[in-house]
Amino acid sequence: MKCGSNLEKLLSAGQFVVCGEMSPPQSVDAASIARKCAYFKGYVDAVNLTDNQTAIVRMSSVTSSYFALCGGVEPIMQMTCRDRNRLAMQSDILSAHALGVRNLLCLTGDYQKFGNHPDAKGVFDLDSCHLVAMVKQMRDDKKFLCGEEMKAEPRMFIGAAANPFGEPFEMRVLNLAKKIEAGADFIQTQPVFDVPGFEKWMNAVRDEGMDKQVYILAGVMPVRSAKALLYMKESVPGMRIAPEYIKRLEAITDKDASMDEGVKIAVEIMKQLADIPGVAGLHTMPVMWESITPRLVEEAGLLPRPEVPADEPESAQVTKESNT
Amino acid sequence: MSKVSEKFAALFQDRPRLHACAAIAENLFKKPVFGCQDCGQCILSYTAFTCCMRCPKQMRNGPCGGTREDGHCEVYPERVCRWWLIHKRAKWMGRIKKLRRLQVPVDRQFEHTSAWLNVFAGKIDPPSWGRE
Numbered sequence: 001m002k003c004g005s006n007l008e009k010l011l012s013a014g015q016f017v018v019c020g021e022m023s024p025p026q027s028v029d030a031a032s033i034a035r036k037c038a039y040f041k042g043y044v045d046a047v048n049l050t051d052n053q054t055a056i057v058r059m060s061s062v063t064s065s066y067f068a069l070c071g072g073v074e075p076i077m078q079m080t081c082r083d084r085n086r087l088a089m090q091s092d093i094l095s096a097h098a099l100g101v102r103n104l105l106c107l108t109g110d111y112q113k114f115g116n117h118p119d120a121k122g123v124f125d126l127d128s129c130h131l132v133a134m135v136k137q138m139r140d141d142k143k144f145l146c147g148e149e150m151k152a153e154p155r156m157f158i159g160a161a162a163n164p165f166g167e168p169f170e171m172r173v174l175n176l177a178k179k180i181e182a183g184a185d186f187i188q189t190q191p192v193f194d195v196p197g198f199e200k201w202m203n204a205v206r207d208e209g210m211d212k213q214v215y216i217l218a219g220v221m222p223v224r225s226a227k228a229l230l231y232m233k234e235s236v237p238g239m240r241i242a243p244e245y246i247k248r249l250e251a252i253t254d255k256d257a258s259m260d261e262g263v264k265i266a267v268e269i270m271k272q273l274a275d276i277p278g279v280a281g282l283h284t285m286p287v288m289w290e291s292i293t294p295r296l297v298e299e300a301g302l303l304p305r306p307e308v309p310a311d312e313p314e315s316a317q318v319t320k321e322s323n324t
Numbered sequence: 325m326s327k328v329s330e331k332f333a334a335l336f337q338d339r340p341r342l343h344a345c346a347a348i349a350e351n352l353f354k355k356p357v358f359g360c361q362d363c364g365q366c367i368l369s370y371t372a373f374t375c376c377m378r379c380p381k382q383m384r385n386g387p388c389g390g391t392r393e394d395g396h397c398e399v400y401p402e403r404v405c406r407w408w409l410i411h412k413r414a415k416w417m418g419r420i421k422k423l424r425r426l427q428v429p430v431d432r433q434f435e436h437t438s439a440w441l442n443v444f445a446g447k448i449d450p451p452s453w454g455r456e
Contacts, residue, residue, distance in 0.1 A: 167392070
């Protein structure tokens with residue numbers, strides 16, 4: 001065991017995992033996280049806590065991960081390179097471990113121009129590969145990025161992102177290989193709205209044997225309307241959306257029926273993705289629609305969620321830690 | 325690096341003004357040709373002689389997730405994505421394998437110094453010539 005998080009235990013036990021995603025509040029409203037935890041507890045195995053996603057100011061992912069933990073949900077803390085330099089990042093990683101966070105998703109981050117502070121300075125001191133390597137070095141070598149040793153190391157299950165649909169295709173596979181070499185343990189992909197395109201990427205990943213080196217969690221995003229899909233197609237670069245889904249949603253004018261169709265599409269995609277060899281789990285990301293998660297997971301036939309195996313090495317590790 | 329180049333670098337070691345002149349001389353060539361961003365630790369030989377520091381996110385290990393379908397940048401739609409260009413040129417030059425190397429984080433202390441002198445002094449990794 002690298003860190004002993006529930007996510008790691010489930011994945012290493014060969015279970016098909018499901019992750020959720022929630023956005024921290026754009027205020028000091030910590031209770032909203034506790035409220036949202038109810039949508040996830042028992043329905044997913046871990047939940048991503050976003051780090052100022054789309055460059056909009058929110059409660060920090062460290063703090064909200066802690067609140068999620070208090071709410072009984074396993075957090076996957078996201079960390080971007082946009083807002084912090086290497087000092088601040090390492091300090092936040094230490095804090096996160098101290099607060100009980102054991103999963104960390106390393107991202108480069110959306111450019112600040114797209115958020116509510118387009119006038120801000122983007123830091124980008126490191127890129128996502130550097131960040132993955134840095135967390136691995138802190139965990140496995142007990143060393144800060146500068147090379148200085150630390151007494152007690154942060155133990156994190158390291159995640160990274162992959163975009164199966166970005167251009168150029170060859171670079172996407174190469175980039176994944178680099179992230180694995182840097183030390184990623186699991187990969188979460190961009191939301192899939194083009195299953196054949198994802199399969200093509202997955203074939204390339206399997207050809208390189210990378211599905212054996214890293215756990216790949218495929219992204220799924222339920223949408224409420226054709227408008228949302230069209231917005232993503234127009235305004236979110238690097239997303240590919242099959243026209244079939246837009247047509248299906250456009251055909252429906254009623255708001256509730258459109259929501260049902262959106263869930264139906266997401267469930268279809270989830271089932272198709274689960275059948276692709278090499279996919280170790282799913283990552284649902286209902287943006288501003290966390291309440292749909294239980295229905296999504298249930299309709300995809302992924303309930304009940306497996307029990308976290310309580311294994312021997314983990315308990316041995318705990319006693320060893322408490323002795324030192 | 326050889327003894328000669330080390331001696332050459334030592335010449336500039338404690339002469340900051342001379343080093344600045346060398347950096348300017350290097351810029352005179354690199355700015356117009358590569359659009360050099362003066363990071364002082366050039367990896368042009370790994371990135372198909374296309375400067376990756378011109379990327380808005382200064383990605384040194386590959387593209388971010390936002391390259392548009394036409395190969396343009398997500399931040400500045402009028403510009404071509406640096407990594408899209410790097411990939412295209414690397415393919416043309418037969419240097420795809422060099423993109424595979426995991427680049428270390430930028431040492432910000434080397435900014436606005438001469439990358440060539442830094443190589444001679446053994447402070448940064450030498451460029452990788454030759455095709456693969």
